[in-house]
Amino acid sequence: MGFLRKKSVDVEAPKPRRNVGLAMVTLDRARPLPEGALLAFLQDNWKDLPRPTEVNHEGDTLSFELGGAIVTLTLMRVPIPWGDLEGPARAAWHWPEAKERLMVHLGHVIVAVLAPGMDRVSTMLLLTRVVAAVAATADASGVYWGEGPVVNAPEDFVEEARRTSRERLPLYLWLAFQLVRNPDGTFTLCTSGMKSFELMELEWVACRTKPAELVDRAFNFAHYLLDHGPVLKDGDSIGLSAQERFRVRHLPSVVEPSRTVYRIDV
Missing domain, CATH: 3.30.310 (TATA-Binding Protein)
Structure with missing residues (x-):
């Protein structure tokens, strides 16, 4: 990645x-x-x-x-x-x-x-x-x-x-991947536990991505950050391939607005 x-x-x-x-x-x-x-x-x-x-x-x-x-x-x-x-x-x-x-x-x-x-x-x-x-x-x-x-x-x-x-970190043992189904059928996913590594949490808000795919994507992005540190700046783009791009924003959390998270746009 x-x-x-x-x-x-x-x-x-x-x-x-x-x-x-x-x-x-x-x-x-x-x-x-x-x-x-x-x-x-x-x-x-x-x-x-x-x-x-x-x-x-x-x-x-x-x-x-x-x-x-x-x-x-x-x-x-x-x-x-x-x-x-x-x-x-x-x-x-x-x-x-x-x-x-x-x-x-x-x-x-x-x-x-x-x-x-x-x-x-x-x-x-x-x-x-x-x-x-x-x-x-x-x-x-x-x-x-x-x-x-x-x-x-x-x-x-x-x-x-x-x-x-x-090379293969056990993030399912370390992090909570909190997945919520919204009334309109979309899903919101928030991580919890990244702060232990001095990193901001990750959030995807109101996505139509399938839950299993969304959790898998969150796992990969979290693994990337643990490998490389806090390298994602507000406005950066990141992807799993040269053709795939997702915009990263530093925004208030939808769960706890007092803290800033990595919001991934899909």
């Missing part, structure tokens, strides 16, 4: 940030973390990862260093408040059983990755793999990615995480 037609090549440098990734795994049973199985899962599924060092397991907290990052897993013997999960569960068109499975969870694991030496995408990739290891080896009932916010079934999260790479 290239063919970016720009009015300007000036790109603002991102502001420094404390590079922390955070996600949660809901549990059917709040049992101690399976340290051996969890660390083995990481090694068996991602051969490019170094071996964890400085492993420390005290009480309900497991921590270790992994590729220059500090990973901390904390078992919480209480559920995540339903008020945090209700909206993402209701919006989880990809997981019809979300509400049924999440409402009855009894505990959760907070997964935190502190990676001051990594860029944001690499940090989130590492977090995704650690979360998958928890989801695959603990009594998981779901994964809550609060930056979206978005929820996924543990088995779906693990399957998608296994296929991820820098």
